[in-house]
Amino acid sequence: MELTDAVDAAFLPGGPIARAEPGFRPREAQQRMARFVAEAIEARSVLVAEAGTGVGKTFAYLVPLLVSGKRALVSTATKSLQDQLFLRDLPRLVSALGLPARLALLKGRSSYLCLYRLGQARNRAQWTDRASLALLGRIESWAAQTVTGDIAEMPGLDDASPVVPIITSTRENCLGGECPDFARCHVVRARREAMAADLVVVNHHLFFADLTLRETGMAELLPTVDTAVFDEAHQLVEAGLGFLGTTLGTAQLIDLGRDLLATGLREARGLRPWGELAALLEHSGRDLRLALGAGDRAGGPAVRLPWREVEARAGVVAALEGVERAVVEVRGALEAVLDLHPELRRLDERVQGVQAACAGFRQDCGSDRVRWVELGGSAARFVDSPLDIAKVLSEQRARVRQAWVFTSATLGDDEELGWFVSRTGLREATVLRVGSPFDYGTQARLWVPQPFARPSAPEHPAEVAQVAAQCARLLGGRTFVLTTTLRVLPLIARLVREALAQVQPPIEVLVQGEQPRRALMQRFGAGRGRVLLGSQSFWEGIDVPGDALQCVLIDKLPFPPPNDPLVEARGRQVQSRGGDAFQEVFVAEAAVALKQGGGRLIRTEQDEGLLVVCDPRLVRMGYGRRLLAALPAMRLLHDEQDAHAWLQTLAARHEPG
Numbered sequence: 001m002e003l004t005d006a007v008d009a010a011f012l013p014g015g016p017i018a019r020a021e022p023g024f025r026p027r028e029a030q031q032r033m034a035r036f037v038a039e040a041i042e043a044r045s046v047l048v049a050e051a052g053t054g055v056g057k058t059f060a061y062l063v064p065l066l067v068s069g070k071r072a073l074v075s076t077a078t079k080s081l082q083d084q085l086f087l088r089d090l091p092r093l094v095s096a097l098g099l100p101a102r103l104a105l106l107k108g109r110s111s112y113l114c115l116y117r118l119g120q121a122r123n124r125a126q127w128t129d130r131a132s133l134a135l136l137g138r139i140e141s142w143a144a145q146t147v148t149g150d151i152a153e154m155p156g157l158d159d160a161s162p163v164v165p166i167i168t169s170t171r172e173n174c175l176g177g178e179c180p181d182f183a184r185c186h187v188v189r190a191r192r193e194a195m196a197a198d199l200v201v202v203n204h205h206l207f208f209a210d211l212t213l214r215e216t217g218m219a220e221l222l223p224t225v226d227t228a229v230f231d232e233a234h235q236l237v238e239a240g241l242g243f244l245g246t247t248l249g250t251a252q253l254i255d256l257g258r259d260l261l262a263t264g265l266r267e268a269r270g271l272r273p274w275g276e277l278a279a280l281l282e283h284s285g286r287d288l289r290l291a292l293g294a295g296d297r298a299g300g301p302a303v304r305l306p307w308r309e310v311e312a313r314a315g316v317v318a319a320l321e322g323v324e325r326a327v328v329e330v331r332g333a334l335e336a337v338l339d340l341h342p343e344l345r346r347l348d349e350r351v352q353g354v355q356a357a358c359a360g361f362r363q364d365c366g367s368d369r370v371r372w373v374e375l376g377g378s379a380a381r382f383v384d385s386p387l388d389i390a391k392v393l394s395e396q397r398a399r400v401r402q403a404w405v406f407t408s409a410t411l412g413d414d415e416e417l418g419w420f421v422s423r424t425g426l427r428e429a430t431v432l433r434v435g436s437p438f439d440y441g442t443q444a445r446l447w448v449p450q451p452f453a454r455p456s457a458p459e460h461p462a463e464v465a466q467v468a469a470q471c472a473r474l475l476g477g478r479t480f481v482l483t484t485t486l487r488v489l490p491l492i493a494r495l496v497r498e499a500l501a502q503v504q505p506p507i508e509v510l511v512q513g514e515q516p517r518r519a520l521m522q523r524f525g526a527g528r529g530r531v532l533l534g535s536q537s538f539w540e541g542i543d544v545p546g547d548a549l550q551c552v553l554i555d556k557l558p559f560p561p562p563n564d565p566l567v568e569a570r571g572r573q574v575q576s577r578g579g580d581a582f583q584e585v586f587v588a589e590a591a592v593a594l595k596q597g598g599g600r601l602i603r604t605e606q607d608e609g610l611l612v613v614c615d616p617r618l619v620r621m622g623y624g625r626r627l628l629a630a631l632p633a634m635r636l637l638h639d640e641q642d643a644h645a646w647l648q649t650l651a652a653r654h655e656p657g
Helices: 005-009 014-018 026-042 057-068 079-097 117-122 130-145 187-194 202-212 216-223 233-244 251-268 273-293 307-312 316-334 342-361 391-397 420-422 459-476 489-500 517-526 565-576 579-597 625-628 638-654
Strands: 046-051 073-076 103-105 197-203 226-230 246-249 301-304 368-378 379-386 403-408 431-434 443-447 479-483 506-511 532-535 552-554 609-613 635-637
Touching: 005 026, 005 057, 014 079, 014 443, 026 046, 026 057, 026 403, 026 431, 046 057, 057 073, 057 079, 057 489, 073 079, 073 202, 073 459, 079 197, 103 187, 130 273, 187 216, 202 233, 202 379, 202 391, 202 506, 216 246, 233 403, 233 420, 246 532, 251 273, 251 316, 251 342, 251 379, 251 565, 273 316, 273 379, 301 307, 301 565, 301 638, 307 368, 307 420, 316 342, 316 552, 342 379, 368 635, 379 565, 391 420, 391 517, 403 420, 403 638, 420 579, 459 609, 459 638, 479 489, 489 506, 489 532, 506 517, 517 532, 552 579, 565 579, 579 625, 609 638, 635 638
Parallel strands: 046 403, 046 431, 073 197, 073 226, 103 197, 226 403, 443 609, 443 635, 479 532, 479 552, 506 532, 552 609
Antiparallel strands: 246 379, 301 368, 368 379
């Protein structure tokens, strides 16, 4: 039986999936995508597949992978998606299909407990609060029981906890084979299991870290698989650029100084002035930060400064030279003590990396690259990056002929999926667009309030807040507000709270940053009577099915910032070949982002809702037609009365009881 026939049989009404999953119903769109994946596996070709919400793309690629019996790798955008695949979706399918597949989960080094660093943790000087010490005690108890060492298993341990970097390792501080705990290392064990598995689940960051560093275990793993699937592929480019570029950060210098002091005092006390050397590194980082003006942005959102602005700032070159002098002095001190302990050698390698980065940023930037400085909070970071990931993907594909499948709900707004294909160089790929099976014409409405303030007008945030509060009042909550920038989020949130302060029954207003994201989502999804406001990371990955969410409001069209150095460079690249930078970069980016944001509204066949876009350009400007076409085919409402009537209908239809 050919693979496509076997895949079709798996999805039949009386097939193995239907027998194992009581709620399963065959979907033509899902079966179509599964056939394309099967054909790509058999031909060892490249498939780029956009699958709308509700298609069931996860099963559409997992079933062909499992039925083929060939070795496969699945890469996702986040660790949480990895866990969902490995802990929920794959076990269900393996059981339903009756296949003896060996599965493995492989994350980056920082996701696993480091036994060596845990053993040293209690001696660290920075333990100043009882809460961290109590958490360390719980980690030590858990460490004695865990098999995988995956810190995601540890109850009450948040990824953002300051304890996490202390009890995990990085590429820079890992001792490798020289570690006394190497034989029990959780990272080594995870890589060993991945090499023996039939299907391995990784993430995009791990994939690109290996392409650049060749030390994550993927260098051995990737050539041995027959098929690689990249889910949530719309995040692939940004993930890749984060690893393919060169960076030099002020926080990196401060961390290096602290590690130098701790390791020097522990392994080579009295042999060199470790305190002075650590202070020299930290001061050089501070001087660089001040020269770039990072201290002026404490508490503000991160911004990217074009390189031309950086070069024009007095003191930046001198500060960079100061960093070089500091690392030269530190290297001279380390050279005499390298043989005393492996950690000293690792420190020397880190110092060499900083020295090489300094030299690189003093040279001219290549024409196929872009350079900027990222300022966020009180830190600054130099970045030198390629414009896309096309070259590295082409090189990787040339090494071994495999089937590659790239899939997401949002990969472009045209039939060729040009937004994604152009940035990845996958022009030889088969392109598939599978629309959502949901009936958006019945389930959803789109409203663009008019008249309305221009997005650049100072009164625009207040008008957004007013509309958001009106929608929330009519629905009794159930509203999700998305802003295109973090800057306006606190203002809109405050105004919404004020407008809803006297509403009965009370409506709770939840705001990004006031609680951890997971806690906010659990609270918002728990029922009615709540409004959630978010920006940036909240534009995707938010899945709230049911009537807890019936209105998504977007403050303005999500065009990328025109002065962003990476966006500018891509625009120049398009213009250099005679293209239209506004259409190919700005409108294309806005279309994808709008699809992502609007996609939060309808998550199941039963969901109903209203999408509100508080930007009149969507219906007034010529490019608005393209952006409207990127959204699902919802009925467009033309006035406030119709919008409020629809919300009242939803409120009445979904009353409790």
